[in-house]
Amino acid sequence: MDGRSGVVAELTAEHARVRSLFDHIRAARPGGAERTALVERAAAALVRHAVAEKAWLYPAVRRYVPDGDDRAERELRAHREVEELLASLTAADPAGEEFTELLVAVVARVTRQFVEQEQTLFPRLEAGCPQEVLRDLGDRVRATEASAPTRPRPAAPDAAPLVRLTAQVWGPLDRLRDRSARRGRG
Template identity: 40%
Template sequence: MEHGEDVIAELMSDHRTIEALFSQFEGTPPGSDARKRLADEITIEWVRHAVAEEEHLYPAVRDHLDGGEALADREVAVHERVEQLLKELEGCEPQALDFNRLMVKVRTEVTAHVREEERTLFPRLREGVHPFILESLGRKVRESKKTAPTRPHPSAPSTPPANRLLAPGLGLVDRTRDFLSGRGQGLP
């Protein structure tokens, strides 16, 4: 998908990509290898997206919006729940009973998160933050996703500065593992 210049357009594009992957997942036969591949792609896209939000979006929310601290904390909590579910999913084979149950939970959490951001958070950002800052954040988010982890790390820090220091190293290890295993081939 074409990514926009500001952080809102960038993150909304990520949302559409993840939604499309969920739709593809639903269209594949239960227990199939295609479902495992799509679950891996969803995981990769979600983790990169979540890391970028935690590194750049939520600090800006805390700094620029009234009540931003609580709002950012709530969204980070959703990220942590999804990441824990994805970690559980990582160890499941697509034929396992838990596989589909976990994917339903992941989709439910992600869908609610997307809805909350797009209906509440993004309009508040658009209204309360200068376009220059939003564009700067968009560039930072795009750069962050290039080095972000691609696997869930639920015990990793989710707030700066620790997350900004650890994410590139975890990302390098994850991308090396992905390359060696063939996981996520064809994704940017």
Template identity: 40%
Template sequence: MGHGGNVIQELTTDHREVDDLFARIEALPGPDPQRRELADRLTMELIRHSVAEEEYLYPAVRRYVDGGDDLADKEIADHADVERMLKELEGCRPGDGRFDTLIMRLKNAVTAHVSDEESRLFPILADVCSADALEDLGEKVRSAKRHAPTRPHPSAPDTPSANKILAPGTGMVDRLRDALTGRGKQD
């Protein structure tokens, strides 16, 4: 969840963790219950990552990057699509055809989003921000991930100010629910 380094290093490491979770889900046979556990961990990581980006990365893109508003809006729209799929995935069980379909749709959407960030957005941000600004953003992103929700809330606002106000409380409720149900426990 928190790795260290500047914002680009932090988020890129998150991307590799998500890639690994997709691979682990796909490697298991259809009805294996561990696929549900891995899907829950995938959901938790994607939600925390998205909230942190919406709170800190995209405001920086808007501020420092020419055409940053359009870039940030596109990335936030990608997040909204992924969050809707994650909400739908919550109600699916491994072995259900919908589960596999949603995992594949999610993987395709997340892979495209990650590719866009890593090949286009991150290099632009690295060119226009100082090393200190990128380090500061990395710290803020790590902090946001610690307090972010762990479950999809597609109806929740996705603006930085709303996330900063609502995400810690929603995150606390989500983490309590996770603790009570054992959801997302590491092996």
């Protein structure tokens, strides 16, 4: 993973997994069941990723990155924009034009955010944050992504303690709903 460790390696690896999902979505037939399922997977991955970043990355950015408060606020606004798009996307008809337009908007916005993080934010965090903190945050991000909610909630709190608290409730509920929805289709 290009020499990175801890939280930066975890988040960069998740960025790569989401980009791969985007590639599969582009290759799938528009309006088809495969594309719809891939979009659902990508949306769930993005929500889990956002929860982990809100819970662990942005508090570290605030503490260890120059202008960290401003940067964290910009990132949180970007997450809200993506979650609003995801909420609209997951509610749209997969065969409709709106779905395609929303999908293009999500991919563009997320890709831009990933590039900004990887090229600017992560190097600044690595420069200012102790290695043991980066490693610990990586473990926390991995654990959070494994149990986090999977459905977009644009109005959910952004404050790290509230994100961690609400994730403990919404995560299991979302996974239960996800399993029920899959059974209903099968």
